[in-house]
Amino acid sequence: MSISKNPLTNYFKKKNIVDNVEEVHEVEIQSNSIEETEALHIKRLKPNELTDSTINTTDDTNTASTISLTAASSILSSSNERDPCHGSTKAKDHILLGPFQPKTNFPTVNGRRFRSEWYNTYQWLEYSLALNRAFCFPCRLRNNCKYDDAFANTGFSHWKNGRARFNDHQAANYHKEAFEIWKTGLQNYNNNTDVLKLINQQHSKQANENRMYLKEIIRTIHLLARQGISFRGHRENADSKNKGNFLELLELRSNDNELIKTKKEEIQFTDHKIQNELVELMSKQVTNHMVKEIQQAKYFSIMMDETTDISKLEQVSLVIRYTDDQYNVHERFMGFQRTTAMTGEALFNLLLE
Structure with missing residues (x-):
């Protein structure tokens, strides 16, 4: 008895394909000339499919998978x-960057498609790469447009x-109002920036002039x-006909020094307390220099x-x-110091100070 044989094609099952797919989403990479970044673009379906419609594909082993425009837009x-x-x-x-x-x-x-030349006519116009839709930047910025929600939100x-x-x-009118608010905000920001910049420049100039004037005071002292x-x-x-050597010397120098002539009327820096403080600082500077020389010397002696x-x-x-180091002898007077005792210990402590 002969055995019937099934053809090889009987062991394979043909896959089902959804017939209602008219156009497949294709993902492309385009360069953004303004942002110089790469953005993904998705070709749209028919106008009646611009909602969260999906493309479903099924087979014997895989469950249905869904690609939605909402998810694509998010990416x-x-x-x-x-x-x-x-x-x-x-x-x-x-x-500050304005419309995208x-x-x-x-x-x-x-x-039909969006045209970039529209930007030249409508400076408020912007375009969404993710949604393939146009928006109004001032209205979107204001976010309270009740009359034309398309340009502000959707x-x-x-x-x-x-x-x-x-x-x-x-x-x-609602657009004109939003546009005016946007432009006024930009103008106020620019004006404030300019004012702050001028204030900083003036402050830096004033501080530099004060430093230069203080140097002239120090040179005189x-x-x-x-x-x-x-x-x-x-x-x-x-x-007074004679104000003392310090003030008289400053007065003399102001004849050929415009900075001294101007500043001595404004900030002065001529008070006797300031004079004493500057003299004290100079004294410490000289003393520190002499102490450094003495510390480096091989031989020294102290006279009190x-x-x-x-x-x-x-x-x-x-x-x-x-x-x-060349064995040249130097003698430095370090100053007068008051003391209440003349014992060896008291003089030693005075020397340490």
């Missing part, structure tokens, strides 16, 4: 934070009537101190002598002799 919009699909919050974050106006190969729907995509709708929107000339006069008021001043207090003079 695409994440590539650029300025994309209008992010709403009012992101518009406020990028208010990419120039690229815009997708075609029913033979987006406009009827390109056939594009210019007519753009003109109608631009002529509307240094000259008097080095020459051992007294600073103050008996009377230093404006009516005492005398009583008019107030019956003991004044101790301190002189140090030392040699440098």
